[in-house]
Amino acid sequence: MVPRTGREAVGVAAASSAAAPVGGGLALAEPSLLEQVGAVARRSVVRTFRQRALLIFPLIFPLLLFAINGSALGAARKIPGFPDVSYRDFALAIPFIQGALFVAVTAGTDLARDIESGFFNRLALTPLRGSALLAGQLGGAVLVACVQSLVYLGVGLATGVGIASGFLGALVLLALSILIAFGFAGLGALLALRFGTGEAVQGFFPLLFVTIFLSSSNLPRNLIKTDWFKEVATYNPVSYLIEGVRSLIITGWDGEALALGFGFALVLCVLTLSFAGAAMKNRLVRT
Amino acid sequence: MRRFLFVARGVAWRSVHNTFANPAIILPSIIFPLFFLAAFAGGLSSISGVPNFDYKPGYTAFQYAFVLLQSSAFGGVFTGFAVARDFDSGFARRLMLSAPQRSGIIAGYAGGALVRWLVTGAVVTVAALVAGMSVEGGGVELIGLLGLGVLVNIAAALWACGVAMFLRTEQAGALIQMPVFIVLFLAPVFVPLHLLTGWIHAVARVNPATAALEAARGFIAGSPVKVALAFAVLAGAIALMAAFSRRGLASAERAG
Amino acid sequence: MSARGTGGANGTGAAIEVEQLVREFKKGPRAVDGIDLSVSPGEIYGFLGPNGAGKSTTVLMLTTLLPPTSGTARVGGYDIVRDGAHVRASIGAALQEAALDAILTGREHLRLQATLQGMPKAERIARSEELLERVGLTEAADRRVGGYSGGMKRRLDLALALVHRPRILFLDEPTTGLDPQSRSALWEEVARLAHEEGMTVFLTTQYLEEADALADRVGIIDRGTIVAEGTPAQLKAEIGSPTVEVVPADAGEADALAGRLEGFGTLARNGRGAVTVQLPGGESQLAEIVRALDQAQLKVAALQLHQPSLDDVFLAKTGRKLEGAGDEEQDGDGPADGARGGGRGRR
Numbered sequence: 100m101v102p103r104t105g106r107e108a109v110g111v112a113a114a115s116s117a118a119a120p121v122g123g124g125l126a127l128a129e130p131s132l133l134e135q136v137g138a139v140a141r142r143s144v145v146r147t148f149r150q151r152a153l154l155i156f157p158l159i160f161p162l163l164l165f166a167i168n169g170s171a172l173g174a175a176r177k178i179p180g181f182p183d184v185s186y187r188d189f190a191l192a193i194p195f196i197q198g199a200l201f202v203a204v205t206a207g208t209d210l211a212r213d214i215e216s217g218f219f220n221r222l223a224l225t226p227l228r229g230s231a232l233l234a235g236q237l238g239g240a241v242l243v244a245c246v247q248s249l250v251y252l253g254v255g256l257a258t259g260v261g262i263a264s265g266f267l268g269a270l271v272l273l274a275l276s277i278l279i280a281f282g283f284a285g286l287g288a289l290l291a292l293r294f295g296t297g298e299a300v301q302g303f304f305p306l307l308f309v310t311i312f313l314s315s316s317n318l319p320r321n322l323i324k325t326d327w328f329k330e331v332a333t334y335n336p337v338s339y340l341i342e343g344v345r346s347l348i349i350t351g352w353d354g355e356a357l358a359l360g361f362g363f364a365l366v367l368c369v370l371t372l373s374f375a376g377a378a379m380k381n382r383l384v385r386t
Numbered sequence: 387m388r389r390f391l392f393v394a395r396g397v398a399w400r401s402v403h404n405t406f407a408n409p410a411i412i413l414p415s416i417i418f419p420l421f422f423l424a425a426f427a428g429g430l431s432s433i434s435g436v437p438n439f440d441y442k443p444g445y446t447a448f449q450y451a452f453v454l455l456q457s458s459a460f461g462g463v464f465t466g467f468a469v470a471r472d473f474d475s476g477f478a479r480r481l482m483l484s485a486p487q488r489s490g491i492i493a494g495y496a497g498g499a500l501v502r503w504l505v506t507g508a509v510v511t512v513a514a515l516v517a518g519m520s521v522e523g524g525g526v527e528l529i530g531l532l533g534l535g536v537l538v539n540i541a542a543a544l545w546a547c548g549v550a551m552f553l554r555t556e557q558a559g560a561l562i563q564m565p566v567f568i569v570l571f572l573a574p575v576f577v578p579l580h581l582l583t584g585w586i587h588a589v590a591r592v593n594p595a596t597a598a599l600e601a602a603r604g605f606i607a608g609s610p611v612k613v614a615l616a617f618a619v620l621a622g623a624i625a626l627m628a629a630f631s632r633r634g635l636a637s638a639e640r641a642g
Numbered sequence: 643m644s645a646r647g648t649g650g651a652n653g654t655g656a657a658i659e660v661e662q663l664v665r666e667f668k669k670g671p672r673a674v675d676g677i678d679l680s681v682s683p684g685e686i687y688g689f690l691g692p693n694g695a696g697k698s699t700t701v702l703m704l705t706t707l708l709p710p711t712s713g714t715a716r717v718g719g720y721d722i723v724r725d726g727a728h729v730r731a732s733i734g735a736a737l738q739e740a741a742l743d744a745i746l747t748g749r750e751h752l753r754l755q756a757t758l759q760g761m762p763k764a765e766r767i768a769r770s771e772e773l774l775e776r777v778g779l780t781e782a783a784d785r786r787v788g789g790y791s792g793g794m795k796r797r798l799d800l801a802l803a804l805v806h807r808p809r810i811l812f813l814d815e816p817t818t819g820l821d822p823q824s825r826s827a828l829w830e831e832v833a834r835l836a837h838e839e840g841m842t843v844f845l846t847t848q849y850l851e852e853a854d855a856l857a858d859r860v861g862i863i864d865r866g867t868i869v870a871e872g873t874p875a876q877l878k879a880e881i882g883s884p885t886v887e888v889v890p891a892d893a894g895e896a897d898a899l900a901g902r903l904e905g906f907g908t909l910a911r912n913g914r915g916a917v918t919v920q921l922p923g924g925e926s927q928l929a930e931i932v933r934a935l936d937q938a939q940l941k942v943a944a945l946q947l948h949q950p951s952l953d954d955v956f957l958a959k960t961g962r963k964l965e966g967a968g969d970e971e972q973d974g975d976g977p978a979d980g981a982r983g984g985g986r987g988r989r
Contacts, residue, residue, distance in 0.1 A: 130760040134757065142743070142750075149786075150745065163568070167572065167586065168576075170582070170583070170585060171574070171586050172576050172577070174583070175430075175577075177436045177437055178435050178436055213743075217737060217738070217740075220737055220741060224735055225759055227758050309421055312421070312425040313424075313429070317429055323428075324432045328424070328425075328428035384708070386722055386723045386724075
């Protein structure tokens with residue numbers, strides 16, 4: 100050890116004589132979980148609303164597809180066995196699911212950006228719990244999902260779509276679509292935490308989009324003629340999410356469809372958030 | 387002319403090489419058309435049960451025509467992404483400095499796009515045939531079909547190059563892609579034109595993509611329709627997009 | 643809710659104490675290979691080394707963002723492995739990247755940091771304003787950080803590290819990429835924090851002048867081990883003598899040149915053909931060297947006399963110059979591959 104200079108000696112002496120820890124700063128109480136979630140969620144919401152392109156594209160693209168497909172596939176209602184509603188009514192469920200995908204990508208990309216930029220490390224140096232970070236980050240995603248769902252519903256109503264389950268059904272529809280979006284946001288967060296880059300998150304987006312197509316998004320499952328496609332759609336959980344939302348629009352109160360829709364949405368939330376939580380623990384390595 | 391071809395060949399070679407050397411680029415451009423074929427032809431095959439759906443070769447062939455032209459169009463669009471990336475990375479500046487005849491650069495990008503699409507188109511065609519697609523057109527019709535695909539690809543590539551050269555950033559991706567997407571999907575994608583109703587019927591009637599799509603379907607069915615119109619529209623589109631991309635190049639040259 | 647930041651027992655009174663700290667990565671060499679160091683309270687300790695030397699890995703371990711493979715360290719009296727939360731409460735850190743959110747404003751950053759540190763609301767506001775003033779960002783406080791210059795970002799980074807009034811500050815290459823003016827301003831603030839507020843500062847740098855200007859003591863690290871440690875003056879005095887660097891006009895004569903010069907002092911050679919010799923007798927030996935080369939008819943392209951610098955210290959200890967030494971390594975500083983600690987790039 101190099102002999103200490105005078106200044107160093109003074110510093111050591113001061114520390115020893117004060118019998119105080121050499122490292123301690125302010126004595127601060129650790130913030131509660133709610134405070135932590137609130138702080139992170141506030142940031143997430145602010146970030147989301149300041150990046151208007153991230154809000155506008157996920158609103159416009161699904162509505163564009165809704166407008167096009169709602170009209171282009173109008174003839175489908177003449178298929179024997181098709182429900183006695185316009186195709187537009189049938190198709191309104193899809194934007195809610197597509198919107199949830201965009202929420203997933205946005206949530207994941209945001210988190211990945213924090214990891215890539217090192218902001219994640221900054222948060223790791225505070226008393227912030229991993230669960231609070233995850234919950235807070237998804238807060239912004241949930242808010243976007245609320246806005247999106249309201250817009251999709253509004254546009255649907257404005258274009259003449261009737262909600263068979265009435266006003267209460269519309270509220271249940273909003274709740275289901277937000278739950279679905281939350282589950283997908285968890286998936287986005289999982290991808291971000293697992294791979295750590297925005298490119299990886301966005302690379303999964305086409306795959307997620309594929310799952311919407313390989314479902315009962317365009318036709319009822321019983322009217323899908325191609326056997327392998329029907330099989331895939333039957334096993335695809337996205338089919339039940341769409342059918343749950345759709346049932347509120349075109350059927351009214353279909354207990355089975357709602358149970359399956361909410362059930363799969365809850366399973367999605369539980370699975371994605373559990374895995375995301377584990378991935379958070381793995382990434383938020385602190386001793 | 388020699389210098390033009392020399393530059394075009396060099397740029398096209400690079401474009402093709404980069405695509406095929408990088409699975410992350412070539413695979414999506416092959417997989418996505420296959421996926422659309424599966425999703426539309428497989429998932430919507432019941433549409434053939436709609437009264438007055440009278441396309442004789444069947445719904446798989448009906449969708450194959452759309453997917454073929456869609457893959458052609460998006461093959462051109464992806465070229466625009468590559469051009470934009472070249473500007474972002476600074477490589478485009480190197481190209482412009484070294485090319486004795488700069489319009490050859492555009493031709494090179496378009497040429498690369500075409501080569502890529504020929505591979506994609508071949509894969510999609512084989513997949514449709516394996517899925518049981520019925521082809522009732524003869525050799526001449528099938529050459530006509532190929533010709534349509536080639537022209538769509540060139541028009542889309544020129545459009546994409548133009549936008550990329552005007553904006554010179556990867557952020558231009560959405561602006562390159564969306565108009566092509568909208569034009570394609572405002573055509574009779576899922577059902578024939580006479581089965582469309584409402585506003586989309588009105589739009590599809592005047593949409594240039596409709597002529598190309600119907601001509602393609604006619605070739606497959608062995609009953610060519612709107613052939614002259616389709617080729618005229620595409621030739622016009624190419625002329626327009628060539629001028630547009632040339633102006634984009636001039637804009638890039640001015641920016642330095 | 644437990645009180646934090648009150649420190650634990652530490653017999654030696656050192657602010658930072660490290661014993662045989664090691665960090666290994668899978669499929670890679672040891673990034674940190676058994677280092678020992680001790681930093682006294684209120685001291686500015688400069689951790690100097692080229693890219694890939696292990697500086698950032700050391701910082702990540704000491705700030706609890708990367709667990710060590712073996713060895714122990716105590717920061718602020720707390721063990722970095724067993725008492726991580728207490729360590730984090732005691733320290734502030736500005737790591738290699740500024741790590742800011744481009745969408746948030748400067749003020750929002752500080753408020754968020756203060757909230758996460760558990761400050762009551764009134765104090766958050768007051769402390770944020772105080773720090774904004776301290777680092778000269780009051781006017782830019784409501785602008786998004788994406789529009790800040792590099793210097794402004796670094797100042798905000800420093801302010802964020804100070805929010806909870808830590809006693810120990812870790813700065814990982816804080817002035818990389820800054821213009822000279824911003825660099826000087828940061829140096830002034832760091833010096834003030836240490837000298838006026840008694841803050842302990844652990845500063846990593848690859849810039850000699852930074853270590854020279856700021857550090858009370860310097861530890862020179864290369865390839866994961868500390869090769870020299872002491873005050874800048876002591877380290878230079880160890881080298882003692884000036885050195886002469888001779889570049890032969892004909893690269894093929896480098897061996898002959900080295901042979902001629904070895905009688906004057908300790909030799910070192912670099913890959914570019916230059917021969918460096920220490921002059922234990924001082925500058926007066928220079929004339930003898932010139933005569934010797936003349937007699938041997940060895941032509942030289944360049945001949946330069948150097949007073950000892952920290953680079954010479956590095957050269958003497960490692961046989962390489964500090965500048966460019968890291969370029970020989972595969973990657974930048976920090977973990978070669980695998981974890982970057984905390985939230986970055988874990989594979």
